[in-house]
Amino acid sequence: MEPLSDEELIERSRAERGSPKAERFLNELFQRHHAKVAGWCLRMTGEVNSATDLAQEIFLKAFQRLHTFQGNAKFTTWLFVITRNHCLDELRSKEIQLQDSSDVLLEGIADFQCENISSELERRESEKLLRTLIREALDEMEAKVLILHYVNELPLDVVNRMLGLTNRSGAKAYIMSARRKLKRAHARWKARQPQAMREGRDVK
Amino acid sequence: MSSNSTTDRTLLRAALARGNACLPIERLEVLTEGPAATRSKLEQHVRSCAHCQTELELLKTFYEGGAVDSGDVRTMTATLRERSKEIFRPQLDHTPRKHRWWRLVRIAWPSALAAAAIPLVAAVVVAYRQASLQPVLNETPSSGREVFRSSSFAVISPNGDVPAQPTEIRWERVHSAAKYQIRLSEVDGAEVWKAETPDDHVALPSFVLSRTVPAKTFFCEVTAYDSFGGKVGETGSVRFRWLLNANRQ
Numbered sequence: 001m002e003p004l005s006d007e008e009l010i011e012r013s014r015a016e017r018g019s020p021k022a023e024r025f026l027n028e029l030f031q032r033h034h035a036k037v038a039g040w041c042l043r044m045t046g047e048v049n050s051a052t053d054l055a056q057e058i059f060l061k062a063f064q065r066l067h068t069f070q071g072n073a074k075f076t077t078w079l080f081v082i083t084r085n086h087c088l089d090e091l092r093s094k095e096i097q098l099q100d101s102s103d104v105l106l107e108g109i110a111d112f113q114c115e116n117i118s119s120e121l122e123r124r125e126s127e128k129l130l131r132t133l134i135r136e137a138l139d140e141m142e143a144k145v146l147i148l149h150y151v152n153e154l155p156l157d158v159v160n161r162m163l164g165l166t167n168r169s170g171a172k173a174y175i176m177s178a179r180r181k182l183k184r185a186h187a188r189w190k191a192r193q194p195q196a197m198r199e200g201r202d203v204k
Numbered sequence: 205m206s207s208n209s210t211t212d213r214t215l216l217r218a219a220l221a222r223g224n225a226c227l228p229i230e231r232l233e234v235l236t237e238g239p240a241a242t243r244s245k246l247e248q249h250v251r252s253c254a255h256c257q258t259e260l261e262l263l264k265t266f267y268e269g270g271a272v273d274s275g276d277v278r279t280m281t282a283t284l285r286e287r288s289k290e291i292f293r294p295q296l297d298h299t300p301r302k303h304r305w306w307r308l309v310r311i312a313w314p315s316a317l318a319a320a321a322i323p324l325v326a327a328v329v330v331a332y333r334q335a336s337l338q339p340v341l342n343e344t345p346s347s348g349r350e351v352f353r354s355s356s357f358a359v360i361s362p363n364g365d366v367p368a369q370p371t372e373i374r375w376e377r378v379h380s381a382a383k384y385q386i387r388l389s390e391v392d393g394a395e396v397w398k399a400e401t402p403d404d405h406v407a408l409p410s411f412v413l414s415r416t417v418p419a420k421t422f423f424c425e426v427t428a429y430d431s432f433g434g435k436v437g438e439t440g441s442v443r444f445r446w447l448l449n450a451n452r453q
Contacts, residue, residue: 023292026292027288027292030288030291031281031284031285031288034280034281034284034285035269035277035281036266036267036269037269038269038277038280038281038284039269039274039277040265040266040269041280042274042276042277042280043265045392047392048276048279048280049391049392049421050390050391050392050394051276051280052280052283052284053390053391053420053421055280055284056284056287056290056291056417056419056420057415057417057420059284059291060291060417063291063292072230073229073230073233074233076266076267077229077230077233077263080229080262080263080266080267081229083266084262084266094394123215126215127215127218127219130215130216130219131219131220134219134220134254135252135254138254140254140257143220143254143257143258144254144257144258144261146216146220146254147220147254147255147258148258150213150216150217150220151216151217151220151221151255162262162265163261
């Protein structure tokens with residue numbers, strides 16, 4: 001007999017709500033995903049005991065919110081969103097600060113320095129330019145490292161484990177290489193601009 | 205941290221953030237194993253979008269996590285299996301049980317009376333002995349025990365495996381202490397919460413209560429200070445864990 005899908009297990013547990021059968025269905029459902037959540041938490045914390053506690057909290061949260069599962073996505077994807085958000089909240093609650101060494105990415109690029117961005121319009125222009133440079137100059141892995149570190153605020157050691165980076169300096173090496181490429185790309189972009197525009201921007 | 209680096213980060217975050225054309229997670233899911241025709245349409249956007257590429261990579265990492273055969277993950281899944289009951293129990297216990305009144309009739313009344321009398325007699329004997337042997341040294345509305353000279357004192361509760369969710373921390377009062385510093389941490393040493401109080405107990409705030417899930421281990425440490433800020437005692441690290449079946453073990 002074919003085993004029940006995740007979604008079918010949820011349906012059955014809802015139908016048997018409050019009975020021991022419901023617990024059995026949910027137990028089976030969650031056990032299928034223990035390794036996924038455990039592996040993810042281990043990547044986040046790098047330590048078995050705290051990762052196990054984190055995984056338990058995630059399953060507790062998933063259990064408490066199971067009534068919100070509508071079936072728009074697969075259960076695995078739904079669980080992924082809960083897992084990722086819970087882990088990010090956990091990292092933020094521990095107030096892990098981004099390492100200073102990585103905050104040099106835009107150093108030396110005048111257009112991206114705060115003293116040169118005084119209005120909302122300039123900020124939007126700088127943002128647009130930076131987005132273009134990132135798309136054109138960086139490779140896939142460099143962009144992923146930047147997103148995980150700067151947007152998701154993951155510390156560098158977590159980025160290393162998440163992306164399975166095994167090179168000597170890990171994510172930091174990608175950030176440094178991204179910095180070099182962005183600087184060169186910016187210089188090329190600057191050279192393409194008409195003289196008047198260049199001066200206009202630099203005068204500020 | 206300099207304001208420059210803060211601007212860098214704000215600018216970077218804005219430039220790398222999710223765009224309007226970015227795919228929601230349930231569409232990205234299709235790229236992991238959806239039909240080829242749908243996949244090719246979505247791939248066009250993902251190929252040029254670093255944000256969606258990263259999201260997809262994370263999703264795949266999660267999906268494939270179950271396939272990784274690692275000793276650590278095996279240990280963790282075994283622990284999670286053991287703790288499964290702890291995850292379901294608090295909620296399932298909330299379901300109202302049918303009250304069957306006729307079961308009361310089956311109780312043997314003489315045995316019940318005898319069982320009730322034993323703790324009553326024991327309590328009277330203990331109270332009499334305590335009243336006759338211990339002089340009252342300092343009657344304060346505290347948790348009871350007080351430490352006068354020793355530099356170490358004890359956390360009264362929670363301590364070890366406890367059957368109910370702890371809502372406060374209570375410790376022995378230290379005679380010369382003007383205030384107590386309480387520190388709560390997780391197994392990896394990460395601080396969860398810290399507080400100071402002149403009392404011999406402190407209530408756990410709601411955000412801590414939400415994190416004290418069944419079977420999760422915490423460490424609590426209380427340090428006593430005199431009115432000059434000098435340390436006059438400490439409890440050391442005390443482990444506690446809320447186990448739903450702790451009183452049965």
